[in-house]
Amino acid sequence: MSNAGPFQxxxxxxxxxxxxxxxxxxxxxxxxxxxAYENAEAFLxxxxxxxxxxxxxxxxxxxxxxxxxxxxxxxxxxxxLNTVMLTIHEDDDSVFGALCAGATxxxxxxxxPVQLLEVVRQAxxxxxxxxxxxxxxxVSTFHIGQSNPLSKREKEVxxxxxxxxxxxxxxxxxxxxxxxxRTHIKHIYEKLEVHSRAEVVSKAIREKLI
Amino acid sequence: MSNAGPFQxxxxxxxxxxxxxxxxxxxxxxxxxxxAYENAEAFLxxxxxxxxxxxxxxxxxxxxxxxxxxxxxxxxxxxxLNTVMLTIHEDDDSVFGALCAGATxxxxxxxxPVQLLEVVRQAxxxxxxxxxxxxxxxVSTFHIGQSNPLSKREKEVxxxxxxxxxxxxxxxxxxxxxxxxRTHIKHIYEKLEVHSRAEVVSKAIREKLI
DNA sequence: TAGTAAATCCCCCATCTGTAGTATATGAGC
DNA sequence: GCTCATATACTACAGATGGGGGATTTACTA
Numbered sequence: 246m247s248n249a250g251p252f253q254x255x256x257x258x259x260x261x262x263x264x265x266x267x268x269x270x271x272x273x274x275x276x277x278x279x280x281a282y283e284n285a286e287a288f289l290x291x292x293x294x295x296x297x298x299x300x301x302x303x304x305x306x307x308x309x310x311x312x313x314x315x316x317x318x319x320x321x322x323x324x325x326l327n328t329v330m331l332t333i334h335e336d337d338d339s340v341f342g343a344l345c346a347g348a349t350x351x352x353x354x355x356x357x358p359v360q361l362l363e364v365v366r367q368a369x370x371x372x373x374x375x376x377x378x379x380x381x382x383x384v385s386t387f388h389i390g391q392s393n394p395l396s397k398r399e400k401e402v403x404x405x406x407x408x409x410x411x412x413x414x415x416x417x418x419x420x421x422x423x424x425x426x427r428t429h430i431k432h433i434y435e436k437l438e439v440h441s442r443a444e445v446v447s448k449a450i451r452e453k454l455i
Numbered sequence: 456m457s458n459a460g461p462f463q464x465x466x467x468x469x470x471x472x473x474x475x476x477x478x479x480x481x482x483x484x485x486x487x488x489x490x491a492y493e494n495a496e497a498f499l500x501x502x503x504x505x506x507x508x509x510x511x512x513x514x515x516x517x518x519x520x521x522x523x524x525x526x527x528x529x530x531x532x533x534x535x536l537n538t539v540m541l542t543i544h545e546d547d548d549s550v551f552g553a554l555c556a557g558a559t560x561x562x563x564x565x566x567x568p569v570q571l572l573e574v575v576r577q578a579x580x581x582x583x584x585x586x587x588x589x590x591x592x593x594v595s596t597f598h599i600g601q602s603n604p605l606s607k608r609e610k611e612v613x614x615x616x617x618x619x620x621x622x623x624x625x626x627x628x629x630x631x632x633x634x635x636x637r638t639h640i641k642h643i644y645e646k647l648e649v650h651s652r653a654e655v656v657s658k659a660i661r662e663k664l665i
Numbered sequence: 666t667a668g669t670a671a672a673t674c675c676c677c678c679a680t681c682t683g684t685a686g687t688a689t690a691t692g693a694g695c
Numbered sequence: 696g697c698t699c700a701t702a703t704a705c706t707a708c709a710g711a712t713g714g715g716g717g718a719t720t721t722a723c724t725a
Contacts, residue, residue, distance in 0.1 A: 256724095278623070304513075329659065346565075353691095362687090396700080396701060396702085397701090398701075398702065398703095399701090399702095404655055407653060407657050408653070408657070409650070409651045409653040409654030409657060410653075411680095411681070412681075412682075413681090415666075421702085421703070421704085422703075422704055422705085423704095424703080424704045424705055424706090425702070425703050425704060425705095427682085427683085427684095427700080427704095428702080428703075428704075429701095429703095430682090430683085431683080431684075431685095432701090434474050434683080434684095435480075439619065440619070440683075440684095440710090441619045441621075441652075441683080442651075442653045442684080443616055443617060443618070443619040443620075443652045443653070443656045444618075444619035446652075446653050446656040446657050446660075447617050447618070447619065447656050447660060450657065450660045450661065451660065529720090599705080606670080606671060606672080607671090608671075608672065608673095609671090609672095618717085621710095621711065621712090622711070622712075628692090629673085631672085631673070631699080632673075632674060632675085633674095634673080634674050634675055635672070635673050635674060637713085638672080638673075638674075638675095638711085639672080639673095640712090640713085642671090644713080644714095650713075650714090651681090651713080652712080652713095
């Protein structure tokens with residue numbers, strides 16, 4: 246967790262002007278310490294050495310990895326890092342895609358310094374800065390099939406488990422052997438850290454994994 | 456279901472003045488046909504012969520059955536009848552109690568004719584007329600242990616089933632034998648018409664039976 | 666008083682479930 | 696080319712589960 250000291254920020258932004266301006270602004274007080282990177286590759290290279298409280302990532306990075314791709318890479322490392330995406334237009338779909346890929350919020354590039362600082366503050370304090378419209382869309386869809394580590398097939402099996410289907414019924418519906426169903430279920434249990442049908446159904450429904 | 460024709464109403468109200476006024480008002484148009492009763496006993500006696508779309512029941516009936524007691528009697532008949540309770544004060548607790556006992560909404564007696572008609576209209580169309588404050592209280596508590604046919608003990612067992620507890624764990628936590636647990640679960644399955652843990656957990660969570 | 670529902674307990678037994686271990690083919694990523 | 700995840704498939708076994716009975720006590724109700 247982030248302790249009392251200044252929050253460590255990482256800014257990934259290809260436009261030199263925007264980058265230096267934002268860095269300057271964020272470093273102007275004692276609240277933040279901001280490192281800036283020209284592209285995702287440079288940031289990912291240095292990531293193992295730093296521990297940022299918040300990442301500010303341009304969604305439209307120039308050549309190389311896009312912001313969303315970089316975001317996925319970051320999440321693949323297994324570290325839970327807060328990322329706010331920087332975008333020019335508040336385009337619902339791309340912002341929504343970023344949130345699905347793991348972003349905790351976003352910031353419009355045309356935002357005023359005050360707004361910038363407010364968004365960063367919110368994000369550092371565990372908030373999820375976004376517009377109400379995006380927020381509503383997020384809450385209704387966000388948890389469906391994203392943060393769960395199950396494969397496509399496993400999700401299918403899980404859905405049937407929740408319907409109350411037995412191994413046999415599942416195997417018949419999916420045209421696979423009962424053994425395979427058992428293997429899938431074994432993997433589902435491992436991934437979700439449960440040990441019975443009741444638990445898996447409970448978890449799946451409550452966490453909207455299906 | 457109520458078809459196109461005028462909605463059949465039944466009004467149970469002990470105050471002769473209020474009774475005749477409300478009846479007059481409700482019968483003034485072609486939307487409703489309202490029968491009025493002086494007490495719950497008279498209504499219950501005639502109930503087998505009629506099929507009201509909506510019952511308007513005074514919560515503070517004079518001698519004999521109270522409105523809430525009458526409401527319970529109505530529900531004991533097994534017929535699913537919409538009942539709007541009539542109350543003088545919007546007293547949270549008594550209104551809430553009425554809703555828990557099976558009322559679909561309530562009407563303040565001091566309401567204007569327009570409000571009365573609106574509440575009746577809402578109730579006939581499947582609404583649940585009540586204040587937002589009551590509504591919030593209801594949605595959070597209403598489904599816990601009311602419309603489900605399970606006994607107290609069965610609900611306890613059901614909750615544990617949903618937690619993923621095995622027969623053995625349940626028996627140990629409740630200080631009863633495994634046999635008793637099995638019997639309870641058998642009854643739960645019968646009442647909820649399911650045949651496995653997965654189904655019962657799914658149903659219980661989705662229908663907020665726990 | 667008879668009947669009913671709830672809560673407690675027991676038996677038998679077929680089937681299902683969870684766990685463990687092994688194995689093959691495939692495709693994506695490094 | 697190697698590794699990892701996925702999807703497929705199998706064997707074996709202990710223990711859990713679900714369905715079928717039957718039984719007793721208590722408490723409320725008709």
